[in-house]
Amino acid sequence: MFRDIYQTFVEFIRTFGALQLFFLNLLLHTPSVFIHRFRLVVLQVYNAGAVSIVIIMVCGLFVGAVLGLQAYSNLSRFNAEDTTGIFTAFALVKELGPVVTALLFAGRAGTSLASEIGLMRATDQLSAMEMMAVNPIRRVVVPRFLGGAISMPLLTAIFSVVGLLGAHLVAVELLNVDVGAFWQQMQDTLELSDVYEGIIKSVVFGVVASLIAVWEGYNAIPTAEGVGRATTRTVVVTAIAVLILDFMITAIVL
């Protein structure tokens, strides 16, 4: 049994190291891909980001709305419903915006990246590219990675703003919190550094989520089952990584 645990541990460390090397390899190719294959990156920004706008906006609206509702119903017990704006803004901009967006991103874009690349692997398209002296990392993986990494911060910002509008809708329009108090108290309390914290998180999560998606796809076992498993693992690993990193970044920044 100890042998099994030892084996699993060694395997984990090995995979982690291989992931780092893979990441370095991607970074190495990034500048030249940006210059010579910019159109591919644009296409992937579309695939990862633009098509996720609807889900991000709908989820953002309702997350913001429920935050506004919860904040109002609890704060009004202390006659402090004017601080609803502060509460929702802090929660959205610093925590929920980056984290929920990353989770949605993993589900919406990460899975499609992983299964796409995995299927290319399973149908030997990647090998075919190598035969034609096309580097699949440059042609397939790096543009997808960059597309995801660029999209995430933008999606997060959209999520947070739509969430604030949702909170505004519930708190101000439905529950009659004073509109001036809602926004003014938020602006007085929120610092620029709080917004930057959210942006830093979204950039990190974007890189991590895209990296895991392309990694799982690229290393998928080339069978139907393997592609399916890679897709599942993408969501699971991204969720775990994002939540752990969220705690670490918060602990560092505070």
Next chain:
Amino acid sequence: MQQTRTVEFGTGLFVLLGIGALFFLVTQTTGGNDFKAADTYTVTARFENVGSLSPRSPVSMSGVTIGRVTKIEFDPVALEAIVTFVIDSRYNQIPDDSDASILTAGLLGSQYVGLQAGGSLTYLEDESEILFTQSAIVLENLIGKYLFNQSSNDDGE
């Protein structure tokens, strides 16, 4: 061709939306009371107790933010707090016998320095010090005093 145009339009729209949202977050959710002025002059004041006043707290007069606290130090000799703040140079006609007090915005809000105009004909200028000050009201002290009064009243009866 049509396909490419759709992709390009979608991407452009998405990036513009994203940047717009980032801009909104940076400008609209923060810094409502941000005080920005090109020219400022520095004034100091000594307080017995600054409460929870902190650097970047606003300095206001008649409810209008005219400056910002830049530094709070402790004077080990006089055993007082020295609060340094900057005031927008547009407001250069504040009488030098004005008094500064540390007030609280709302019942549980953040603290700020409130200036009350005096009657002097000479004005505050760079490096001048406000002599009349009133410390922050510490809620615990108030409650303590109240309880103390209560109990001494009880004793009297």
